[in-house]
Amino acid sequence: MIIESMHVEMTLRDDTEATALFGQFNKNLKEIETAFSAQIIARGETIRIEGEAAEVELVRSLFEKLMDLVEKKHYPSANDVRYLISQIKAGVGVDSVLSDVVRLTHWGEEIRAKTVGQARYVQAVGENDITFSIGPAGTGKTYLAVAMAIDYLKKEKVKRIILTRPAVEAGEELGFLPGDIQAKVSPYLRPLYDAIYDMIPVPEFEKLVEHGRIEMAPLAFMRGRTLNNCFVILDEAQNTTSMQMKMFLTRLGFHSKAVITGDVTQVDLENRESGLIAVQHILADIPGISFNWLDKDDVVRHNLVARIIEAYEKDQVRKDQARQS
DSSP states (O other): OOOOEEEEEEEOSOHHHHHHHHOGGGHHHHHHHHHOSSEEEEETTEEEEEEEHHHHHHHHHHHHHHHHHHHTTOOOOHHHHHHHHHHHHTTOOOTTTTOSEEEEOTTSOEEEOOSHHHHHHHHHHHHOSEEEEEOOTTSOHHHHHHHHHHHHHHTTSOSEEEEEEOOTTTTTOOTTSSSSHHHHHHHHHHHHHHHHHHHSOHHHHHHHHHTTSEEEEEGGGGTTOOBOSEEEEEOSGGGSBHHHHHHHHTTBOTTOEEEEEEOTTOOOOSSSOBHHHHHHHHSTTOTTEEEEEOOGGGOOSOHHHHHHHHHHHHHHHHHHHHHHO
């Protein structure tokens, strides 16, 4: 079999663009050289890529995306480069990846969709009143939802943010826990606090809570309410029953958005069907409701997290096959 070879040359605008593209101490360039067999020769403002035609095309598409990001004043990190490499190698288009800023952290870091799945998720929230995001830990389900909620609040698109989770361990019976209601529910809402503290300083968050602009409460406290002009997030939705899911979804009022996140592989309910699993069949194909599935390719935590998820998936397949044999 004859393997076609080729080379291409790409020209950068100046040394500043080259520095932003290659990263500090050429970290980005080293990531690319490690990931591909094609030879990359960088001299000044010129990049020459040589090797097997298919590999050269992949590397060229990667550099084109990176150059586009730099032109938009987003200077890619080594992690960004790794995400793009994984997507390109999987044959996925990366036009939407890292393109739009969802929100800035309060110290100025840009929050962007880092994978194609995340980009679809962010777009779905903008286009639908109810959006489900289903996937394993580390895929940014909650973090991106909180970022979008804060952005909507800051831009006066909504008047309030409401964040809720089912308190499964306490069976929604919180009365026996010590302290006031905030102290009772705080352990269940801690992951939401962690995300919010990235977006806004603690004093500002406390002021928004005091004025009723941000509310955090267990799911049981949603019953009987109508939520108008709100951005509502239901986190850990795999631990809702079908009745709880129906109750939550029917709280939505006018000019509101709801984002429901969860991981159907981590259901903590005992002998009860997860409302997040059931709702996928009940509400399929209803306009205005979007279901988005993320997987290990969308994990944006430590590299080992994706490998851990993959190992558990393989273990589950083995168990399923053993039960069937």
